Amino acid sequence: MRDAAVVWKGSGTAVTETHSTGVRGDSGPEVARLVASRVLDVPDFPKPGVMFKDLMPLFADGDAFRDVIDGIVAYHGRESFDAVVGIEARGFVVAAAIAYATGVGVVPVRKAGKLPRPAYAASYELEYGEATLEVHQDAFTAGHRVLVVDDVLATGGTAAATLDLVERAGGTVAGFTVLLELSFLGGRDRLAPRPVHALLTV
16 A cells, blocks of 8 residues: 555544535635445455545546546646656556546556566555655657556655656656645645645645
């Protein structure tokens, strides 16, 4: 598990749906409410004391998922990027959908040891360890405008490593979007001055 998937809020005893009133996000309250209504809080996963934010109900709802993808494309504009990067693993789902909707390519940023050809690597600290991400060295041509997407922004370690990898591989970061931002963990501040687009901020 990486930092973007969990919230350190203490344990609970049941799976409960994220509260969806009074929500906010960078694409407006309607999209924020849509995401919030399809996020489940799973206590004590993957270990006691961790509250996991499960976005699988959003991915499983075809209409809601389409609305979310359309919202991301509308925010950035179809002509503003040449490729989409998805961060392992749930970022792959979002990136592939955006790439298909806009007719551009999709590039995976993967955990160490998963890519078959020469790759750039970036390691970063998690709340509970260290992780390494990689991207193929030939993933982009010079000046390639890249939209980076992921499911959740927490402390920002995963995102910062990915944005650095994109630039090392010759791409230009055109935008960074997440479905859910956990603002109390400070990820947006860590990424500044790079802009963050979050559909739901809690």
